[in-house]
Amino acid sequence: MKxxxxxxxxxxGITIVGERLPELESVAVAFHAPVGAIHDPSGKCGLAxxxxxxxxxxxxxxxxxxxxxxxxSAGVQLAQGVSSTHISVSGAMVxxxxxxxxxxYADILRRPLLPAxxxxxxxxxxxQNLAGIEDEPAHRTLAALRRLQSPAPWGMxxxxxxxxxxxxxxxxxxxxxxxxxxxxxxxxxVAGRIEWDDFVRRVEALLxxxxxxxxxPVAKGPRGAATLHVTHDAxxxxxxxGWPAPPYRDDTSHEATAALAVLGGGPSSRFFTEIRxxxxxxxxxxxxYQTSRDFAHAVCYSGTxxxxxxETLDVMLAEIARLPGTITRDEVDRVKARAKSxxxxxxxxxxxxxxxxxxxxxxLATLRTLAQELERYDRLDxxxxxxxxxxxxxxxxxxxSLGREPLEVRHALPA
Amino acid sequence: xxxxxxxxPNGLDVIAETSDxxxxxxxxxxxxxxxxxxxxxxxxxxxxxEHMVFKGTPGITGxxxxxxxxxxxxxxxxxxxxxxxxxxxxxxxxQQHEAVDLLGAMMRPALRGTDFDTEKLxxxxxxxxxxxxxxxxxxxxxxxSYFGRHPLARSVLGSVESITDLPVEAMRDYHRRxxxxxxxxxxxxxxxxxxxxxxxxxRLCGDWEPAAPAERRRPQPPRQAAHPGTERIVKATAAxxxxxxxxxxxxxxxxDRHAARLLAIxxxxxxxxxxxxxxxxxxxxxxxxxxxQDFLDAGxxxxxxxxxxxxxxxxxxxxxxxxxxAAAGGLEPAEFERARNKLASRVxxxxxxxxxxxxxIGLDWSHARTYRSVSDHLRLVEGxxxxxxxxxxxxxxxxxxxxAVIAGPDGEG
Numbered sequence: 001m002k003x004x005x006x007x008x009x010x011x012x013g014i015t016i017v018g019e020r021l022p023e024l025e026s027v028a029v030a031f032h033a034p035v036g037a038i039h040d041p042s043g044k045c046g047l048a049x050x051x052x053x054x055x056x057x058x059x060x061x062x063x064x065x066x067x068x069x070x071x072x073s074a075g076v077q078l079a080q081g082v083s084s085t086h087i088s089v090s091g092a093m094v095x096x097x098x099x100x101x102x103x104x105y106a107d108i109l110r111r112p113l114l115p116a117x118x119x120x121x122x123x124x125x126x127x128q129n130l131a132g133i134e135d136e137p138a139h140r141t142l143a144a145l146r147r148l149q150s151p152a153p154w155g156m157x158x159x160x161x162x163x164x165x166x167x168x169x170x171x172x173x174x175x176x177x178x179x180x181x182x183x184x185x186x187x188x189x190v191a192g193r194i195e196w197d198d199f200v201r202r203v204e205a206l207l208x209x210x211x212x213x214x215x216x217p218v219a220k221g222p223r224g225a226a227t228l229h230v231t232h233d234a235x236x237x238x239x240x241x242g243w244p245a246p247p248y249r250d251d252t253s254h255e256a257t258a259a260l261a262v263l264g265g266g267p268s269s270r271f272f273t274e275i276r277x278x279x280x281x282x283x284x285x286x287x288x289y290q291t292s293r294d295f296a297h298a299v300c301y302s303g304t305x306x307x308x309x310x311e312t313l314d315v316m317l318a319e320i321a322r323l324p325g326t327i328t329r330d331e332v333d334r335v336k337a338r339a340k341s342x343x344x345x346x347x348x349x350x351x352x353x354x355x356x357x358x359x360x361x362x363x364l365a366t367l368r369t370l371a372q373e374l375e376r377y378d379r380l381d382x383x384x385x386x387x388x389x390x391x392x393x394x395x396x397x398x399x400x401s402l403g404r405e406p407l408e409v410r411h412a413l414p415a
Numbered sequence: 416x417x418x419x420x421x422x423x424p425n426g427l428d429v430i431a432e433t434s435d436x437x438x439x440x441x442x443x444x445x446x447x448x449x450x451x452x453x454x455x456x457x458x459x460x461x462x463x464x465e466h467m468v469f470k471g472t473p474g475i476t477g478x479x480x481x482x483x484x485x486x487x488x489x490x491x492x493x494x495x496x497x498x499x500x501x502x503x504x505x506x507x508x509x510q511q512h513e514a515v516d517l518l519g520a521m522m523r524p525a526l527r528g529t530d531f532d533t534e535k536l537x538x539x540x541x542x543x544x545x546x547x548x549x550x551x552x553x554x555x556x557x558x559x560s561y562f563g564r565h566p567l568a569r570s571v572l573g574s575v576e577s578i579t580d581l582p583v584e585a586m587r588d589y590h591r592r593x594x595x596x597x598x599x600x601x602x603x604x605x606x607x608x609x610x611x612x613x614x615x616x617x618r619l620c621g622d623w624e625p626a627a628p629a630e631r632r633r634p635q636p637p638r639q640a641a642h643p644g645t646e647r648i649v650k651a652t653a654a655x656x657x658x659x660x661x662x663x664x665x666x667x668x669x670x671d672r673h674a675a676r677l678l679a680i681x682x683x684x685x686x687x688x689x690x691x692x693x694x695x696x697x698x699x700x701x702x703x704x705x706x707x708q709d710f711l712d713a714g715x716x717x718x719x720x721x722x723x724x725x726x727x728x729x730x731x732x733x734x735x736x737x738x739x740x741a742a743a744g745g746l747e748p749a750e751f752e753r754a755r756n757k758l759a760s761r762v763x764x765x766x767x768x769x770x771x772x773x774x775x776i777g778l779d780w781s782h783a784r785t786y787r788s789v790s791d792h793l794r795l796v797e798g799x800x801x802x803x804x805x806x807x808x809x810x811x812x813x814x815x816x817x818x819a820v821i822a823g824p825d826g827e828g
Binding site: 023024025026064065068069072073074075076077078092093094120121122123124125126127128129131132134135136137138232233234235236266267268272273276277280281282283284303304305330333334335337338339340341342344345347348349350 | 436437438439469477478481482484485486487488489490491505506507510533534535536537539540541543544546547548549651652653654655686687692695696697698699700701702721722723752753756757759760761763764766767768769
């Protein structure tokens with residue numbers, strides 16, 4: 001398949017990556033600024049998130065309302081998000097609108113007004129979101145797992161901590177923007193009906209003269225405890241289990257993600273078969289993979305009635321322990337089929353493609369064609385996955401439960 | 416995007432919208448049955464049956480179904496609503512034959528007693544999961560209050576009691592009555608080989624016995640809340656209050672349904688709407704939204720509000736005053752244009768995804784035996800004028816007496 005993948009890096013360190021998908025009417029664009037929750041100062045957890053919200057509350061010549069209304073008039077499906085490492089603003093739209101809206105995105109990044117009178121509302125919005133999360137037991141369980149097994153500050157909640165968000169003042173936001181929101185390492189990703197050269201010219205005209213002042217790297221601190229129980233009075237108990245895995249850029253990340261897919265990646269996976277189909281212990285069960293640039297984790301989750309939670313955890317741990325040495329060719333063939341068809345179907349979504357390119361560039365500093373991605377899956381086999389598992393059996397497990405009663409970690413796994 | 420249709424002698428409709436640009440094929444069986452077609456003694460059977468369809472046929476085990484879908488790289492699933500049960504798979508085009516074969520076979524499930532007893536526990540877990548998370552059952556309870564004795568009042572999931580008490584024979588009987596070829600549609604979208612699809616349908620479904628179709632649109636649903644007023648669900652551990660209220664809106668066949676959709680976007684979309692600027696932008700509400708939902712013979716404007724429990728009454732009043740101001744003062748041409756552009760953009764972007772098109776064409780055909788292309792949808796949206804939305808505001812007042820439910824940490828209203 002002929003693909004038109006492109007990348008170019010401007011003098012100030014902004015990399016533009018993208019693909020022309022001429023069959024689509026749409027285009028998706030995303031700006032990923034290399035600043036996120038890991039840059040939150042001590043005692044101000046949530047500052048990046050408040051800042052991301054504040055950047056939309058007026059930029060350039062537009063106030064908060066004008067900004068949103070002009071994007072929506074153009075039919076832009078606007079999104080803004082903050083991760084541990086990035087503040088991102090993105091949009092999907094009918095392709096002809098792109099030229100008109102790019103200057104608005106440039107204003108959001110370079111000329112946010114950060115008006116003092118908008119801060120109480122932005123802060124309150126973040127606090128409302130945090131209160132809403134209190135009512136989402138699955139989200140809380142997975143966030144607790146992430147916080148324990150990631151090195152500080154990568155595990156800190158990107159959404160913030162209520163008591164600390166309340167203390168954020170407008171000068172905190174302005175200082176955070178001045179120090180951290182800058183072009184070096186920023187990724188602009190685009191996919192859909194675009195003319196590449198024209199797109200690069202426009203981005204360069206808007207962002208090319210932005211001076212870079214890279215923020216110093218963030219040091220990694222210690223990780224948290226190996227187990228945690230959060231008391232929560234509800235019918236169901238939620239269980240999350242994780243352990244270290246190689247990051248996406250590592251040569252063996254495909255073997256690792258394939259092993260996790262065998263464990264809990266689809267309806268024929270071992271978790272689904274043993275925990276839901278065979279024992280009917282739960283409605284939801286999964287195993288997946290979460291990667292940062294320098295480290296990654298396996299993440300397993302299930303939610304079940306309080307009186308069946310211990311058995312659910314026992315079976316999860318037993319299946320994790322059973323994985324090395326038992327993977328079959330049929331299982332690997334199914335994992336490959338699912339992964340490959342997912343990659344091919346991504347071609348139908350400009351937003352999915354734009355996300356995939358940004359992710360590749362951030363982790364690998366290169367773009368892989370679809371053919372290269374498929375070829376990596378073709379090479380996967382039982383021997384390669386088993387070799388990786390033999391060298392890297394699941395160990396250093398972190399176990400989190402959220403529910404009425406704590407659970408026992410009964411299965412002996414290598415420490 | 417050409418549209419193709421063929422009807423088998425037993426009444427099963429086979430339809431497809433083909434696209435040269437697509438790299439995938441989406442296939443689905445659309446069964447015209449849901450919670451509104453149930454009775455008290457089988458409440459939740461449509462959704463439970465949807466699970467059981469994945470547990471195998473006389474010749475195929477449940478494990479084999481899961482293995483075969485994964486082996487073809489399919490993204491396969493199903494959903495059940497008040498009016499529809501839909502089974503679907505998205506695959507690469509070379510897997511069309513295998514995917515249709517499997518889905519077609521699944522439509523005649525074994526419904527084994529042992530599988531039924533096991534899967535019952537999964538359904539009960541699903542009920543508990545929704546019970547434990549926002550809006551803590553407020554949506555189901557509110558629909559029940561609005562529709563009163565009408566079948567649209569029924570919960571899709573059913574209750575712990577109704578599922579626990581359901582015998583497998585009742586499900587077998589329900590399946591015999593409801594999964595007849597005349598009330599099912601086999602639809603496909605994307606890169607579809609239509610002649611092969613029809614051949615597969617004849618081979619797999621040709622011997623399905625026709626059954627007399629049951630009239631679904633009776634009795635006449637209410638045009639106003641059957642039980643107006645506010646009910647409380649106490650969830651001591653909840654951090655926020657979750658309020659939902661419902662008033663009447665146009666049904667699926669009403670000429671004003673697109674205007675109703677636009678009105679809901681203008682007033683209550685998740686960003687840029689009057690509720691957004693009035694409650695969410697300020698951080699006073701976690702969420703404040705107005706949704707339009709249409710059924711075969713009824714429609715609802717649904718307002719959702721989540722906020723601190725201390726603020727719920729104040730903010731409900733503020734929403735009521737936003738609705739009253741819209742009805743009294745009308746809408747600005749500029750905000751109307753924005754809402755219409757937003758909706759048009761959603762239609763175009765959604766139209767690029769074969770899976771999304773499958774649901775659109777399958778449900779349109781199942782409900783109305785009509786086909787609408789993306790361009791047709793776009794024309795309908797672009798044909799809505801400000802006067803149409805004003806007419807909806809007057810004919811379907813948002814400040815009518817509503818059925819309302821608030822779930823939250825205490826019983827004080």
